[in-house]
Structure formats: C-alpha cells, structure tokens
Amino acid sequence: MRKPFQRRSARHTETAGKHKSFRGFLWIVPSFLGVLVFYLLPYADVVRRSFLGAVDNHFAGIENYRAVLENTAFLLAVKNTLRFTVFCIPLLILIALLCAVVLYRSKYGGIIKSAFLMPMALPAVSVALMWRLLFHSQGMVNGWLINLNLQGSDWMNSGSAFWILVGSYIWKNLGYDIVLWMAGLAGISENIYEAARVDGAGEWQCFWKITLPNLKTSFYTITVLSFLNSFKVFREAYLVAGDYPHESIYMMQHLFNNWFRNFSFDKMAAAAVLESLVLLALILLFQRTLDKE
C-alpha cells in the first residue's frame, strides 16, 4: 500500500525540483530581459552595423575594421586611453588603499571619508570650469607662478594636459575607492589580527599576510570599477578642451563623439566591437588571474 504513495512522493519531489529550478529562472527573467533589451540586442546591432555601410547599410565585409585599424586617430586614441589607464588605475588603487588603511584606524575616519567623497558630488561642469580657471594660459596657476618669478605654460595645450587629467581623475575617484577599500577592511574579522598578534606578528606582517589577502575580492571590484570610471574622465576633458584637445588627452570617447557627429557609424561600430572585445578579454584575464591565486 505504501509503494504507490512512495512513487507518487518521488514523482512529486522530482516535479518540485523542476519547479524550483524553473522558479529560479523566473527570478532572473526581469533583469535578464533588461540586459537583453538594453545591452545584448543593441550590442548585436552594433556588431551587425560593423559590417555595413554608414548610412546606406550596404554590406562592407571587414572593410570597416580595416579602416579603423588603419586610422591614425583611432590608434592615437587607443594609445592615449591605454596610457591613461596604465598610469591612473594603479596610482588610484594604491593611494586609495593607503588612505583607507590610515582612515580605518583613525577616530575621525568616518568624517574624513565623507570629505573625500565631496568631489563626486560636484557636477562635472563645475569641475571643468575650475580646471579652466586654473590651467588656462592666462589662468590662476600661471598667475601664481608669475608671482613666484617662474615661467607659466599653456597647460591644456601641451603635454601637461595629460597629467592634469590624471590628477583630475584621481582627485574625483579617490573617495569612492576609499569607501570600497574601507568596506573591505571592515569585513576582515578582528579575531584574525588578534590571533596573529598573539603569535607575535607585527603591523607590517599583519597587513601583508592578513589584510591584503582578505582584500582580494574588494581588489577585483575596485579595479574593475576604477577601470570603468576611467572612461568617464572624458566628460572633464571634453568640457575643458572641446572636441579636439591636445593630442595627449585625445581619448576613445573623443573619437566616437566626432564620428557620431559626422555620421561615421560604420567606423564607430567596428571600433566599438574591437574595444568591447579587448575590454572583455582584459576583465576575464584579470578575473582568472585572481581566481588562480
């Protein structure tokens, strides 16, 4: 008499399991739909367009990719974007970590942390205006230098423009990264430090052997976010120096911006596909490296 019941029960469990997995799928449907509609489908359209003509949509094969890879403006923009990333990201991460560790131990860390976040609250236009006031050939910095009997410079129209942009990026994003690092630091149990200290570990050893390994997850998040935020620096560069800034701060977004204005959708699409592939490869590589460790 029990067998049929047991069979029913087994069948029921199986069905329930299927339901459960199906229910799990349902939970992600809304966000997946969002990603599909707003990211994946447009991306697929960009890939499609990268093989078509700009406006007439004739099939162009890999002509657009060839044109982009031979385009000196594209190569300059890639070089500058990479250079900017290579300088900025490590600098930002290290400075932010240093500040986070100091602030985490400080009694007034919470308040100072908020002060570091202030630049993020400032509108990009105000920041750009400030940079212009400071670094114009007849701006405040040159005024101060002249008062000190030093030679001024046309900062935004020389190689200095790059370093001004690096400074601007670090100044603006430092607070955000500090907050992320501090959140990571807060997640490390104090017991581990106490145990290590009981075993005779010094401050440096604690930092090197406990803090850093435990911040690995935060490191991944912070690096990726900082990397993505580095693309937003275009706003300041554009507002300060316009469509055609000094060649050292001519970024990918300048190029996309100008291509869009001139209906060069073919080149834009091809360049976007190339850029997305490189970015994806970099992020996957970075993730894999961290996972291996």
Add this chain to the structure above:
Amino acid sequence: MKHKVWKRTAAMILILLLVWGGLTGCSGSNQEGTGNEAAVKSAEEPNTEGNSGERAMGRFLEEEIETDIAFGNIFDIKKLSDGTLRLIGFNADDGTRGAWDSKDQGASWEKVYDFPEEIQDSDQGYTDRGALSADGRAVCVFNQIEEGVGIKPKLYLLDQNGGGTPIAFELAGSGGENAQEKMIMGVNFLGNDQLLVKSETDKVYQISVEDGSVKHTYEFDGTADTHQVYTAGKKMIVFTSTEALVYDTETGEQLSPEETLQQGLAEAGLFHSLDSLDEGESVYCLSGGGLYHYKFGGSVMEQLIDGKMNSMGAPAFYPITLTMLDEENLLVAANDSNSNSPTGIALLKYTYSADTPAKPDKELKAYSLYDNREMRQSISRFQKEHTDVYVNYQSAMSEENGMNVSDALKTLTTEIMAGKGPDLMILDGMPVEAYMEKGILKDLSSLIGEEGSYFENILHAYQDEQGQLCAVPARFMIPMIQAGSAFYTPGEDFDAFTGRKDALAKMEPKPVVEKFWYTCGAAWKKSDGTLDAAKITEFLTKLKNAYGDYDSSLDEAETGVAMAMDGNTEEIGKLSFGYGDFDLAFGRTNVNIGLCAKLDYGMMTAVNKRLEQGDYGLMPGQVEHVFVPAMIMGINSKGNQTELAEAFIKYLFSQDSQKISQSGGFPVEKEAFRSVIDGHQYAGQDNLVCVGGTDLDETLDYEMTPTPEEEIKKFTELVESLTTPAIRDDVIKEAVSEQGEKVLKGEISPQEATDAIMQKVNIYLAE
C-alpha cells in the same frame, strides 16, 4: 491557494500598469501649456483633429495690395465712421504729403487732399509722423528747422478737408541747443478730441486737440528700452519689451496689471501695432509672432494669425499701422524692403478664409545652425504662394539655448537617423563633404534652373566627381580689400601685399587671420587630404610681416566691442567688409579687408575719396579668385517631404527669392545679382546720407545713387572671375585663428603655431 492566485493576478496587473505607465511616460508626447496654464491660445490649436475626426477649418490669408500710388511712407490708416478707409502718408512719386480715401477696403485709393503748404517738406522743415481720428481729422508732426534753435516739433490739426491749424502745444523741454526733449516720437488720437504725444524721453502728454492744454502727463522710470504707446477707447496701453501697462485716461491712473496681456507679450514678442473694434473692450495686437486678440480681464490671449505662416514673422517686416476693418478683415501697412513695392512700404490685407484649413496640410522642416534672414524671408514668400504648406524653420544656435556647434550637430545626427530630421538644411558651418560622402544629401542638379542664368562657377562649388550637386550655395560672399595706393595695388598677389610692412597694422589680430584663412586655406590641402605645414608657416610668416608689432591698446578696444555685441553678431560683424570702412576712411587702419555680402557703392566711393588713389578688389591670398559659399542648401535624403523640399529649393533659386537681400550674400542668379547691386531703388531720389562713427566728429557724407554701369560691369566681371570656393571648415578655421592670433600678438613663432595647428588638425583630418 485561492489567495495566492489573487495575489499573483494583482501583482501581474500592477506590473503591467507600471510598465505601461513607464512607457507612456517615455512616449515623448509633449503637450506644453494646456488648459489654463497657457496665456496665448495658438492659432494652430483649432486645427488639431477632434474626436469626430473632422479637420478644423479657417485661416487668415495674406494678400499684398498693389496700389497706383507709390507710398514712400504711411503715417496712419483709419476706418472712418462711414466705413471709408482714410490714409495719410507720403507719395514718393511726386514728393507730396496728403490724405487718401478708399471705399473698397484698400484695393484702390483716391487723393482727398494734400497737406497744407506750410507743412509740406521744405527748407523750413519736414513732416515725419501723423495720426487719424475716427471722424476723419488728422494730426501731423511738423519738425520745423529754426535758425539757432535746431529742430522744433509742431503739431498741426487737419480737418476732414485738409484745412490745417497749429495746435498750441510745446514739449516741456524743447527748443534750444540744450533741449532735453527735442523731438516728438509718437502721436495718437485718444477719441476724437484728445491726443497722446510721446516725447524723446518717453514722457507721454495727454493734450486737448483744440487748445493743446495738457490734461495728464505720464512718466516712466526709464529702465525700459522702449515704450510703445497705443490707445483703445479711453485706455492708454503702453508696451515695453517686458511689460504691458494700462492707464485710465480719464483719471490718469494706472489700472491693475493685466497679467494675461503681460504673459502674452512675453510669448508673442513686442507688439508693434494695436487696434480695437469695440471702443477698447478688447484689442488686436500685432507682433512678429502674428496677430493676437485680447479681451480686457480675460484669461486667454488668442493668436488669430500665426506670423510664421506669412510676412508678419519675416525679418524685414516692420509694421507701421494695423487697421481692423472687421473681425475677418484687416489691413497692415509695413516697412518691408523685400515686398513687391518699389519704395519698400507694403500694404497687406488679411482676410479670413473659412474654407482654408486652419493649419496647412503639409509641413516642411528646414534647419540651419545659424539664423538665416534670407531663408526666413523666402519662407514667408513661399508660404504666401503655397497656402497648403507650413515651413517649420529651426535654427539651432540661439542666445537662449546656449548650444554649441558640436552639440547641435550631434542632435541633428540623432534626429536624421531616427527619421525625424529636417527635410531641408542650410549647410553653413556643417561638415558638408562628410554629409555628401555618407549619402545624407540628395542630388539637386535637376532642380536648378536653366544654365547660363546662374554664376556656374559658384553654383558648382560642391560638385562631386560623378557630377552630382548634393550641396549648392544659394548665395556667396567675396573676400575684398579696399585701400590707398600706398598699401594696395589692384590685382597684386599675396606676396606683394604682405611684403609691405604694417599694411595690416592696428587691426584686431583674430579677425585678420580668419579673413586671410578664407583666401589662403584652400592652398593648404594636399591631394591626400592632409595639410601642407610649409604653406601654413609661410602664411603665418608673411601675415606677421604685414601686421608688424602688436599694439596692446587693442586689447581694451576688443573687450569693449565684445561687451557691446553678442557672440554671433560680433563674430559675423567683424568679418564683414563693412566693419572696417570707417577705420580706413579716418586713417586708423591702412587697409579694409573682409567678406563682402552686399555692395554699398555710395559708401565705398566715399571712403575711396578720402584715400590717396583708393581702390577696391579681391583680397590677395595664397589662392587667387576665392569666393565664400553661403546659404549652402541641401536636401536630407532621409527626409519625409522630399518633393516639397525640392519645390522649395526650386523657389530659392528662382529670381523672385534670389532678389531678397538681407546682407547674407550675393545671389547666384545673374539677374537677381544685378538687381541687388545696381541701386535701382535710389533712382530719381535725392538721398544724401551722413554716416557717423564712434567718434562724433567723424562723419562721411555721400549720396545714395544708382551704381554706374561701368561699376556694375567691373563688379560682375570680378564675380565671374571667381574660381575657388573657400574651405568652410570650422574646426580648421578655429585652430588656425587661435594660433594665428598668438603669432600676430608676438606670443609664439609661426613655426610653433604651425606645429600646434598641425597637431590639432591632423587628428581631425585622420578621423
């Protein structure tokens, strides 16, 4: 379980509602100012199809009345109590001032009387203003010229038959050299027995017609730039550019503010004329926005005529007087240099047509970066001939929106790609070559009229290798130079001109570089599309030689001009040929250079007379025979109204449209070109002009006469010799002028400037 189903159903419904709400929120339906919020009810509103699906009908149609009399000025037109229309003004044919009557609503006019001899123009004075009352009497302002006193304005009352008697009224501060109020700036009848007289200081006197006694005096705080005074029944209405003030003329007190009228003024723009059909219970007001009706105390100001659909909104249209014949007919006298009238005084009749759709069936979208007055004028005429077409013309760059070229172009790109772009584009300042290359523009070669009637050299400026004309300049400007023989020899080249040190001395550096960029830029482009650095260095070096040392006092002058003019006007003004003629005439500069967009022969001759062997010619440059294409027209190949756009292009290149002259460039049609340079409008007239500069002691007197035949020939040959279109690329121009200015100021060397230009421009060209 049952509850769960209900919960899920409710949740689903809520989600659907949220999604629907979100999507409709994004639908872009933009209904501004509906219901009580809008002070002005648009003339276009009634045409929106209602639930019944019926189309709203009824619109005022414009007709220009061609009279036998060439009115050189119209002071006032009034509908008299017996229905007759009376007009007082000036007959340009015989030079007399008088009154005319019309019994057929303005179609024909008969002389009633001439003004009395003592107030006709003579050495003793002239009449420049007048007003009519409903009983047919007229009042005129005669500006009497008195020895030792100057101009002394006098009021004359004319009875119905033209018998004149002086009114015993004098402006409080008039008479004598130091008079505060020398002139009467406006006069209106208040009923039949009183007048409102506006003085130079915008003080308004309410006086009796009979004895000139002042009943009330109205004074304003002087903060407003203008005070337009009108009467409606017993009310006096004063418009400033921001305020509408209403006064009771019985008490002289200001009435409580009419907020709707005020708001209407803000939306419609300054009202230039006003009339009433019901003794001041309501008023009809005329502005560039059209005709508006307002009932005092009401909550809505109704737009009866949309100025965008006729001459009212045209840039060269300055209304003189509005006369309401009845609710469905009105007359407007206006100063309109582009009307069919040879004197520029147009008489227009607007009649309500119940059979015409309230809004034209078809809409043609036109777009430009900068406002184009010739375009607005052409639209006004085109719409008059095509009552079923509404041309919606938008210019992207205005003082209000603060948009820059780059942002405007990006918005345009988005709209074109979304299929919502303009049908017609004025491509000035846009990347014309890129648009042609990408197939954005349609070939126009079949639309331009017969060969031989146009300056083909100009017309084909943007012809591509396949012979297609995707962008065609409807007008052009000529880089010109005027100077004495010490600094310029006609026909000389760039090397010879710049070889003279200080030829360009004391001129503002940036405009100098920009002007020469037009005549030299075309020489820099190499066959591979890049720029020739050596040519740029040579250009800057030679220019610096001709410029000499920079005079730092120019910095202050530059700031002063920049403060007095808005950005775009300043930019365009400084490049124009007319900008520097005074400086040349009075020796502040050695040459006058610039883009010539209209021939002011009288002025040019007057300047030449002050120079030693003065002459004019094409501006020297690294390329010779350069012209600057202007009003470059293109049709959006992705537009929705391509056929209509083609019809408009055909009209733009017709003689009728080409003859329109608003200083935006010479017409490419030969006959029209001749008509804008020959000065025919001055024939038979005695026009002595005295032009003053910033320094009051500097005046140039000259006579405006028709251009002599040999000058017309010389100028036409000069145009026919033009072969090279100047590069109209704002990115390169900006880079060159920015660095070139530094070279002329001595801040950097030509080589450094070239490096900076090449760095910036090479990226641009590589894109």
